[in-house]
Amino acid sequence: MPVDVGKFIKAPDYDIKVITYRDVFQAVACEEDYTGDECREMSAVIVLDAAEMKRMGFHEGKNVRLTSKWGSVVVMIKKSPREEQKGLGFMVNSPWSNALVSDEMLNGIPEFKDIEVKITGSNDEITSIKELFML
Amino acid sequence: MTEMVTWTCTGCALLCEDIQVRVDNNRIEQVEHACLKGKARIFGCKHVAVPAVNGAGVSIDDAINEAARILKGAKNPLLYGWSNSTSEAQMAGIELARTLGGVLDSTSSFCQGITINEIIKGTIPSCTLEEVREQADVMIFWGANPMSSHPRHLSRYSYFPRGELRQRGYEEDRTAISIDVWQSRTAKICKDKFYRIPPGGDAEFMRGLMDGLSGRVPKLSFDFDVKRILELAAVLKKAEFGVIFAGLGLVYSMKEDFGLLSEFMDTLNRFSNYSLIPMAGHFNMRGFNQNLYDETGYIYRVKFVDGKAASGVEFSVVEQIKHGADAVLVVGSDPLASLPASISRRLKDIPVILIDPCMNLTSQVADVTIPCSTSGIEVGGTAVRMDGKSMEISPLVQGVNMSDEMVIKRIIEEVG
């Protein structure tokens, strides 16, 4: 049987900062039902600059794994309609972004908006809310 | 009987008091003027909460008794949430914390509490939203995106309306400025007055602006056209009535350098008349801070010992969940969804009591669930708007559950 060499080659990863933001449509969908498909589809997304996507070899709609020291999630890539600052990815504030946030802080305010992660291509499915909390 | 009533929306801390609602036989049939967020609040959640202990359905009395038993047996109970409750329920919460000798904190602990603290203590000047509507000519949305967080902010108060001194409205009389790390929906409205800064660059940009205001050439470590800062400083100097709407982007970025914000306000006020309004999210976040301040002299993160309050970062919700609390009462909040998972996972290891009209993510780990009526929809009371104005809210319909205030009072009776 031929050996699938690709299986043993680690997908390259890149360092980026995740910046979180609020979105009224996502907030309404999630408030209504955090466990619903709509909430997951609107939350488990990272928005990237087109040139950055090219540099990292990603295309829109591809799944990527985001990993920080505190957690790891699989989300889908969306292309920003604008040029963004390099090295940044944007995620709507949600349990998916919160999975990456540190528990270390000085003043009782976690780093919700400025999260260092590694991003790498992934064939895994989008992380479900149950997996996030091991419910 | 059908009636159209004027109602105050509790979808966010803007507390729009011009919502028209048609109620038919205790059912909400039609809503006018509310934004998407307000409508979602009015029509309620998909999954309503039911009384439960360890996942099994029980009577409301049994759920309350079990909650009281857990809280009474805890050495260090944390009472958390409160920003979606009326002031009356918040006052009951303060009494419960005092009775138990527990820790009391709200969502403002990792939101706008730090800003509200400065305003309540008078170190940062503030104003009302009515003053903004009638008088403001320059408004800065700094790390704030009300088009998503408070969707009617710009149309009711800050930018689009004709005001007493702003009869030519946004077309000629008002200048909206956005300072942010990305072009939000609000930044789009600000057009060429959008200033994109790097993450964490707020304090440096603020210092640059202070230099510009004081006639010095700003020096920044990141790439930014100095001419644009000088142009912005000139716009700020010329303002007759300026307002800064401080969003979470600003608060989080400046949290270790917060003193700079009052220096910045002082600098601006050497040239004109500037105020700051915190973009508090939940409808009565500011009420909790004000009520607790009036009772204890502290706005949040309080521990009661022998009836006396002490405050400190060690009593913040995040530190308490990490390694302090041995039982948590959550009122009208969803810490599992809103806190870092690295912290909220611990809620699975300690008893959690949830008082809420809806099932939420925290319901999945709650040992006791106590349903309550929705504040502002099924039960009225007092709330404090983002700018500090106290508002009376009338209920729209009659709910089947008791209010969170009543539930807390019942728990006080049981533990007292």
Ligand code: SF4
């Ligand atoms: S802006 Fe806020 S208070 Fe006004 S209608 Fe929308 S949710 Fe309700």
